[in-house]
Amino acid sequence: MIRIAHISDTHITGESAYKGYAYDLIANEVNRLNFDLVIHTGDVTNNGLREEYERAEYELKKIQKPLIVVPGNHDVRNVGYELFEDFIGELNGVYEFKDGVLIWVDSTIPDLSDGRIGKHKFRWLKKKLEEYSDRRIKIVAAHHHLVPLPNTGRERNVLFNAGDVLDLLLRNDVTLYLCGHKHVPNVYRVEDLVVDNAGCTSCRKTRRGDVNSYNIVTIHDDGKVEVTIRRVTGDEVRVEHKPVKPKLFVPRGERILRIVQLSESKVSDRVYFRKRVLENVVNLINNRLRPDIVIHNGDVVDMGIERNFQRALKLWRKINASKFVVPGHSDMTYLGYELFPEYLGEPKPVELGDFTFIPVLTPQYETEIGVVGRFGQRKLAKQLDESGKFRVVFMHHNVVPIPRSRERGFLEDAGDVLKLLTGKETELVLTGHGGNAFAVKVENTIIINAGSVSWELHRNPFGNSFNVIDVYPCMVIAFEVQATWGSRRLLGVWKLKGPRGGVS
Ligand SMILES: [Fe+2]
Ligand SMILES: [Fe+2]
Known part of the structure; x- marks a missing residue:
């Protein structure tokens, strides 16, 4: 079993866009509760500026658990992707744990809000999934969403090659895809893949009057995946998925x-x-x-x-x-x-x-x-x-x-x-x-x-x-x-x- 705290879109900045008290509330809770791993799916900073990265480095240290941070489109603004490597860490990488692996991928395009897992990175991701094909739990994390999200107004399915990525994850029996970006918490089960979108942890820009939140993900030993969207108000929405394997069915009765x-x-x-x-x-x-x-x-x-x-x-x-x-x-x-x-x-x-x-x-x-x-x-x-x-x-x-x-x-x-x-x-x-x-x-x-x-x-x-x-x-x-x-x-x-x- 693994328990993950999935945070996203902190948008750390000196301006009023950032809600520091919401961040502290969630960071304290993440420290207090029983988590094996914390994943931040990007937009750590608001504009990729040096002063924001300095503050982000300080804020992220408040989390006293193993932490993986994925870059978001806001982090790479103003050539922020270079600062990301200096202040936070690798843009892409692999984290191994008992029975499983987490592969995180940089899906950003400099100075654009849209996303892409381009051809070289796509091949890298494919190779990694093949390399770790024997792992029972396979998690992929990126900033941009894979499946259209509700309550986002004019929906742009912003990962340009979302269809190829979705197909790749399904073919490789990936358990879980983690992402953020649209500031709307949501969970979809696509076949046996759980697509987990975090809302925003500490940014003012929530949608439809929503409040800040983070997601709690538990992957059980029997393969069951549980996701709880936990808002700062204490409200919770829980979704669970049990894989349908084995997948061979035989039709019974006449075709209708x-x-x-x-x-x-x-x-x-x-x-x-x-x-x-x-x-x-x-x-x-x-x-x-x-x-x-x-x-x-x-x-x-x-x-x-x-x-x-x-x-x-x-x-x-x-x-x-x-x-x-x-x-x-x-x-x-x-x-x-x-x-x-x-x-x-x-x-x-x-x-x-x-x-x-x-x-x-x-x-x-x-x-x-x-x-x-x-x-x-x-x-x-x-x-x-x-x-x-x-x-x-x-x-x-x-x-x-x-x-x-x-x-x-x-x-x-x-x-x-x-x-x-x-x-x-x-x-x-x-x-x-x-x-x-x-x-x-x-x-x-x-x-x-x-x-x-x-x-x-x-x-x-x-x-x-x-x-x-x-x-x-x-x-x-x-x-x-x-x-x-x-x-x-x-x-x-x-x-x-x-x-x-x-x-x-
Ligand atoms: Fe964001
Ligand atoms: Fe974003």
Whole structure:
């Protein structure tokens, strides 16, 4: 067992931004309670200045426990990364303990608030995870968050390669990811990885009127991870996660639903549109896969002009199954706002047997960045509450970062939308932005992104593809199907809570 005090964002400075009494309160408590290790996930100082580092050195000495400090974007301002090494320590490193290892990584970019674990460091992290693969507990710490956070306003998923990092941590069975940065305490379980965000320990800039806090993390010998968000008011929120291993499940009972999920067909007369591949997919759907439902997650056409919609409709009509479609950002260019509903219909919620299919509109005029909006979120919350069935939410923009894409927060309120979807325990969320297939379970919500079905400009080493999602009474299995060859690759297998009914 290991007990960690996770502090963050102290923002030590001479100015009023810093709340010294909150720092002392938390530092005293950390000393008094039983902790093996203290981790500070960055923004130790407010501006990376020498005077701030001098004060930080003095303040950090108050903590009388083994202490690891990770640099934050504020620490590297004004070439503060050099001072960090002089006053605090290594920017990247490894700390070994009984049964485990902690690897901390500098995710900062000089003078920017955004984060990045760049190619050399990414390789270093990968190598370290391989080197310590036999350790039962693997912890990675960095300043920037990995999964969008609620209550952060215009969410930017600021680790540019968050999708690659998330994928790396999942593939290497990392137990825990520790971060700070947004001053919002939060815990997410992403598959068996616990993503622990600390709030801010001693900065005035809390959000939504919150107070200062730190997190208490306990990793038990049986693998259970417990995180308590402890506020200076004494209020506590406790979350725990028990790993689901072993991960091999066998479906029981008849299949109750099969969905074929497509995205980014991008019908057009540009050379990047691979018409024959899309025609092949339509044949596969009609003759071999025979799904109950086909869902197209948007970017049906490459540009919102009439000729493209005419051609798309022709192909779309050839699919025999029931079909649902939501617009993507490229459908909404030019006259797309008028043409999409005219040709493909206005997306509406549909009930089929024991399932509710809920479309969410995310694109805006002339930008890749999507939004649901506060009004849209309230509508979605109501739809999720009223259903009482197995809910399938589908939209274009992704809510979790996708590997091999530069993540810039493709849904500007992704943090709030993800919290809403997971908070309501939505069963299945389908997205289609980013040009790569990816699937993860966040809390109890399965999230599946589709790659591009027929557009040559994608980011998927498997090629053009689409997903097949099979729902059984107690589980969901998702495959990615190569659009030309029909070969399959497993995206994930997840257990469902309680048995479910069928589509008819
Ligand atoms: Fe901060
Ligand atoms: Fe920060």
